[in-house]
Amino acid sequence: xxxxxxxxxxxxxxxxxxxxxxxxxxxxxTDIGFPPEKKCASTARINRLEQTKKNKNDKSLEQLARKxxxxxxxxKSKEDWLASLGPLHKKQIAEHYAIYEHLYGEGFFIPHLHLxxxxxxxxGNCLPVYYGNVIKPAEAxxxxxxxxxxxGNTLWTLALTNLDGHLKENNKEYVHWLIANIPGNSIxxxxxxxxxxxxxPLKGTGYHRYAFVLYKQDKEISYDLPQxxxxxxxxxxxxxxxxxxxxxxxxxTPIGLAFYQTDWDATVKDFFHKTLNQKEPIYEYDFPAPYxxxxxxFPLREPFNLYMDKYRDPKQIxxxxxxxxxxxxxxxKTPPPPLKFPNAQYLPRNMPSWLxxxxxxxxxxxxxxxxx
Amino acid sequence: xxxxxxxxxxxxxxxxxxxxxSSVSGVFVNRNPRNLERLRIARKPDGYHLEKPxxxxxxxxxxxxxxxxxxxxxxxxxNGPIIEAKTSELALRNQLYSITDTCAYKNxxxxxxxxxxECGIMEMYCDIEAVKGGKVEKFLNEVEKGGIKLxxxxxxxxxxxxxxxxxxxPWEVTEE
Numbered sequence: 001x002x003x004x005x006x007x008x009x010x011x012x013x014x015x016x017x018x019x020x021x022x023x024x025x026x027x028x029x030t031d032i033g034f035p036p037e038k039k040c041a042s043t044a045r046i047n048r049l050e051q052t053k054k055n056k057n058d059k060s061l062e063q064l065a066r067k068x069x070x071x072x073x074x075x076k077s078k079e080d081w082l083a084s085l086g087p088l089h090k091k092q093i094a095e096h097y098a099i100y101e102h103l104y105g106e107g108f109f110i111p112h113l114h115l116x117x118x119x120x121x122x123x124g125n126c127l128p129v130y131y132g133n134v135i136k137p138a139e140a141x142x143x144x145x146x147x148x149x150x151x152g153n154t155l156w157t158l159a160l161t162n163l164d165g166h167l168k169e170n171n172k173e174y175v176h177w178l179i180a181n182i183p184g185n186s187i188x189x190x191x192x193x194x195x196x197x198x199x200x201p202l203k204g205t206g207y208h209r210y211a212f213v214l215y216k217q218d219k220e221i222s223y224d225l226p227q228x229x230x231x232x233x234x235x236x237x238x239x240x241x242x243x244x245x246x247x248x249x250x251x252x253t254p255i256g257l258a259f260y261q262t263d264w265d266a267t268v269k270d271f272f273h274k275t276l277n278q279k280e281p282i283y284e285y286d287f288p289a290p291y292x293x294x295x296x297x298f299p300l301r302e303p304f305n306l307y308m309d310k311y312r313d314p315k316q317i318x319x320x321x322x323x324x325x326x327x328x329x330x331x332x333k334t335p336p337p338p339l340k341f342p343n344a345q346y347l348p349r350n351m352p353s354w355l356x357x358x359x360x361x362x363x364x365x366x367x368x369x370x371x372x
Numbered sequence: 373x374x375x376x377x378x379x380x381x382x383x384x385x386x387x388x389x390x391x392x393x394s395s396v397s398g399v400f401v402n403r404n405p406r407n408l409e410r411l412r413i414a415r416k417p418d419g420y421h422l423e424k425p426x427x428x429x430x431x432x433x434x435x436x437x438x439x440x441x442x443x444x445x446x447x448x449x450x451n452g453p454i455i456e457a458k459t460s461e462l463a464l465r466n467q468l469y470s471i472t473d474t475c476a477y478k479n480x481x482x483x484x485x486x487x488x489x490e491c492g493i494m495e496m497y498c499d500i501e502a503v504k505g506g507k508v509e510k511f512l513n514e515v516e517k518g519g520i521k522l523x524x525x526x527x528x529x530x531x532x533x534x535x536x537x538x539x540x541x542p543w544e545v546t547e548e
Contacts, residue, residue, distance in 0.1 A: 012419075051466055058469070065469035072467040072479045074486065081463035081483075089455070093491045096454040098405045132406075132492035163403060170401040205400055206407040206543060261404070261492055263543075281396045285413060285543075287530040306534065314533055366536045 029100075032245075033109025033254055034216075036087075082114050090257060093131045099211055099259055102163045102173075103241045111257035115214055116147045129212065135199075135260045138267045143177065143196035146187050148214060148256060156182040157215040157252055158190070161241055164208040165201060167234070167281070175228075175239035176210065181220055194228040194237065199262045200271050204283040207261040213241075214256030221251050234276060305354055314371075321372045324362075339363060406492075412528040412542045417449050429497035429524055433515070435508065441471055444484045444511070446496055455491055457484040477511040485518020498522040 003009055010018075055061055064070040081089075087110045094100060100108040117129040119140050127139050146158060160177035176197045182190035201208040224247075228236050245252070272280040295311050309317060329335065339345060342363035347356050361367050408414035409430045420427040429449060436443045441460035445453045458464070459471040459480050468476050488494070502509035516522060531538050 048462070048465075055465075055467075055469055061469045065473060065475045068474050068478075070469060070475040070479070072464065072482075074482065077463040077467065077483055078486075080466055081461070084462045089487070093454055096406070096448060096451050096491075098403070102403055130490035130492075133490055134492055164407075167396050167400075170403065202400065204543065205402050206411050207404055208402065209404050261406075261410075265546075278396075281400075283400050285411070287413075290532050310534070317533075368533050370538045371533060 028106065029108050030106055031109060032104060032107040032249070034112055036110065036112070086114065087112050090131055094257060094259070097132055097209060097259065099163070099209065099257070102209075103161070103211065103213070104245060105242050107242075107245075109254045109257075111255065113148055113214060113216075113256040115212060115256040115258045117212055117258050118145045120145060129258045129260045131257075131259060132209075133260055134207070135262050136265050137199045137201065137262055137271075138265050140262065141198050141267070146212070148185050150185040152184045154184075155217040155220055156185075156190075157217060157221075158182060158187065158212065159215070159241070160196075160210060160212050161239060162199065162208060162210050164205075165199075166238065167202075169238070171240075173239045173241060174234070174237045176237070178223075178225070180223055181217070193223060193225050195230045197230070197237065198267075198271065200268050201262050201264050202281055202283060203264045203268065204285070205264075207263045209259055209261055211257065211259040213254050215252040216255045217252050219251060221248060223248070303354065305358070309368075317368060318371050321362075321369055325372060412525050414527070416527055426497070426499055431493055431496040431524070433496045433498040433500065433522065435500055435511065437472070437508075439472075442476060442480055444480055444515075446488060446493060455484075455487050455493065457487055474507050474510060477507040478514050481511040481514025482518055485515045485520050488520050489518065494519070495521045495524050497524045 061070065090111050091108070094111075095108070115129075118126040119129070119135065120142070121127055121139060126145075127135055129135065129144065148156075150156065158177070158179045159175065161173040161175050163173055165174060166172045174197075175194050176199070178194035179187060179190040179192050199208070199210055223244075225244075226236065245254075269280050272278055292310055299307055343360060345363065347359060351359075362369050414430065416430060417427050427449065431454075432447045432449075434445045434447050436445070441458050443456060443458045445457075446455040448454050457480055459468065459476045464476070464479060464483060465471050468479065470476060488496070498512070500508060500512065502512055512522065525542070528539070528542055
């Protein structure tokens with residue numbers, strides 16, 4: 001028998017847990033937000049029971065339910081959700097997207113205040129920012145409309161940062177928008193420290209997260225940051241929310257959160273060429289190389305041509321295919337139409353079978369021909 | 373466990389790029405833990421095909437009906453439950469006659485689909501076998517009508533040079 005008997009050996013789950021074990025030092029999280037508002041449990045219970053009683057006594061509601069056509073008002077439902085479980089659910093999904101980890105390291109907060117953020121699409125439609133929905137860069141060219149509930153006296157700070165898109169350092173962010181000392185909920189009256197910059201997810205790097213965080217200030221703060229306008233170079237926007245928050249944590253507390261994901265589209269190219277005046281970087285995912293077993297002197301039961309091809313330089317092989325393709329091409333003639341029945345074409349009788357197979361593969365566009 | 377470090381190597385010849393464009397690094401790491409799953413190149417936990425409830429998914433829809441309430445959840449294979457909706461929460465029970473009847477299931481489906489869309493999770497695995505014409509089927513219909521796909525795509529496997537076909541790369545598919 002291989003290995004220990006089943007009663008002694010560990011299961012795959014136990015072994016994975018041991019491999020993925022992290023010390024408490026790294027997994028401990030600190031709440032940096034506001035504590036939840038204290039609600040009287042008994043009042044809530046009484047209200048809930050009353051509401052249930054009311055619904056049970058509502059004859060029209062019962063009729064609708066019995067017929068199976070009762071439809072709830074989704075807007076009203078969302079309002080109730082935001083007032084009750086919303087903040088906790090938002091925290092859960094933000095943790096899933098590792099927002100807190102990359103913004104604050106070990107810190108987290110429960111977003112008690114709902115942020116209403118819309119990108120105006122100019123055709124009468126608005127695109128809201130929730131907690132991870134996808135917005136294309138073309139739809140976020142101009143600064144969004146932000147609103148939140150506020151009494152007139154409090155001052156706020158709003159920050160929009162890009163968690164994934166830094167061109168040089170991977171653990172740094174770009175700050176795309178920073179407004180301090182917002183009185184009430186009028187964004188336009190705040191001090192704009194960093195002007196709005198459109199998102200620019202790089203080609204081939206997938207989805208980048210952009211997070212809006214609203215901070216509540218306890219007094220007026222002048223942040224020690226240089227003024228950044230739309231014409232400033234990109235390097236000036238390099239930012240670390242964690243370091244910045246650490247400096248001002250006595251006076252600001254995060255309370256609202258919204259984030260979206262975005263991936264490349266054609267407008268990013270224009271942005272690089274026209275605004276940044278540089279070449280657009282293009283990336284591709286680096287897949288691990290396939291395992292190829294060491295070459296043998298006398299490989300048995302292997303097709304010799306395919307076997308040898310595995311140990312040749314792939315560029316050389318591709319070159320051969322390319323030369324073959326170019327041999328029949330004439331820039332001054334229209335190319336011949338593709339074969340209608342490629343497998344019914346005549347191949348010389350004295351051609352060896354491996355070469356016939358090779359030809360057929362090329363005619364059918366199978367395998368390495370596609371790499372040219 | 374989700375520290376999925378992705379490495380991107382620039383297409384073509386790196387030194388050349390560095391010369392033309394010295395401000396950009398040759399290797400780019402996207403820290404977004406959901407990125408690879410969206411691009412269909414993340415790992416799916418495979419190898420549990422002998423177990424009855426399949427484990428080969430990134431996100432899975434789980435519906436738990438009890439005597440008092442019905443709960444719909446999205447489970448991630450590492451992070452556990454990430455999105456949930458219950459008929460007993462205020463958002464639903466305030467407007468429902470009963471919180472376990474057919475209408476409750478239907479409305480739960482609507483609310484659940486909306487929450488998933490807001491969280492950017494459009495596809496999930498679902499192994500619920502619904503009775504035809506039953507409550508669960510109506511729930512699933514509402515979820516699909518809300519814009520959620522109840523199937524997850526296969527993991528994209530990079531074709532080797534000797535493979536016959538070159539499947540389309542999911543991240544190069546452009547809309548419209």
